[in-house]
Amino acid sequence: MRIKSVSTAVVEANFDWTIVRIEDKDGRVGWGECFFAPGLTATVSELAELLLGQDARQVQPLMSRLRTAASGAGSAGGIVVNALSGIDAALWDLAARSLDVPLWQLLGGRFRESVRLYADCHADTELSSLGPLLQVRPAPWSRQQSRADDDRVEMLFDPATGASAPIDLAKLTERARSVAASGFDALKFDIDVAGLLPRHPGSRHLPPQSIALVATMIDAVRAGAGATVDIALDCHWRYDVASAIGIAESLATKGILWLEDPIPMDNVAAVLNLARRSPVPLGGGENLNYWTAFEPLLAAGALAVATPDFQKFGGVQEAQTLSRIAERHGVAIAPHNISGPVGTAFTAQLAATMPSFLALEFHALDVPFFGDLVDHPVVQDGAVALTDRPGIGVDVDVDAVRQWCKPGESIFGDEPQISAS
Secondary structure, three states, X not given: OEEEEEEEEEEXXXXXXXXXXXXXXXXXXXXXXXXXXXXXXXXXXXXXXXXXXXXXXXXXXXXXXXXXXXXXXXXXXXXXXXXXXHHHHHHHHHHHHHOOOEHHHHOOOOOOXXXXXXXXXXXXXXXXXXXXXXXXXXXXXXXXXXXXXXXXXXXXXXXXXXXXXXXXHHHHHHHHHHHHHOOOOEEEEEOOOOOOOOOXXXXXXXXXXXXXXXXXXXXXXXXXXXXXXXXXXXXXXXXXXXXXXXXXXXXXXXXXXXXXXXXXXXXXXXXXXXXXXXXXXXXXXXXXXXXXXXXXXXXXXXXXXXXXXXXXXXXXXXXXXXXXXXXXXXXXXXXXXXXXXXXXXHHHHHHHOOOOEOOEEEOOOOOOOHHHHEOOOOOEOOEEEOOOOOEOOOOEOHHHHHHOEXXXXXXXXXXXXXXXX
């Protein structure tokens, strides 16, 4: 099982879905996916040089070699970890396929036959398409969208982005109703919307009168979703501790599943301070790399729900270690997931092996070609079914990837697609 090639392709969807393909000299292929980042495919390509000719079954030694090689370039965190995570996933997929077993079986067995999904519903609008620096861009499946005439690039977290139009509560209700009706029994909505954004550049503070809007929004969502659907809320680390406390207190009687990332998760003392005063469960951690970043938060009791993103977490072994620690501390795991079908299938395999798993994010409700990129359905009736198909359970349709590829990126070693513009 000597590695013959490592290549990538980037699908331009609501985010960039960077797919990693590893082929051995016997023609077997493993698939992985990396969380988006600028310069990501070049990083994967550099790391690939150290994999060629190696035994693909030696997953842990190979990953140790790559982490050591990239230690000076930043393998303790950041873009390199994104690349390492996609490579690790593809190696594990290839190893499972070589044994003709599903990945969940190779990893020690599954606790469930299907993996529950929660649908990310954004807010009162459809999901936008974002570049690797969170640039707002026209969605490739809806080219009627266009940038402003002055050609300035708008970034999602720019103070003025989305801050002008008031939230449409009726649209929140309808969005919740339609998504729940499609089979999802858990939903997540963004609350960092117009009326709930800090008013000044660099600020994280909300005026107290703004916070009342949060309870109004959750009431609108509940009216559409019904009483039996779980609801989580996402803040995207926008706020300071005082504002986050106000938001949490406004939700005390609303029965939410969790309040996600109200403040940055890298400040353990601040998160613990918030947790002590919050009447609702706190979730977070999508921006953390490796289990060691979560350990102080879990040991301090700062989180009720851990939300790692396994496309940038550092690999299967890191994920399994986090699972054991979370279970020991009584913390649920609800993986963050903005990936395409490859990353979603992989994360579902991992989630099936975790006893404290709660729900897996699905962020591609509005991407019409999500299911076209692979040869087997991934999402059905609000869940991912675990089958006996080998590896992650799906193979990539390269022709479909070519149709939706990002201009300027190669397609598994083929020449880059040239932009029509």
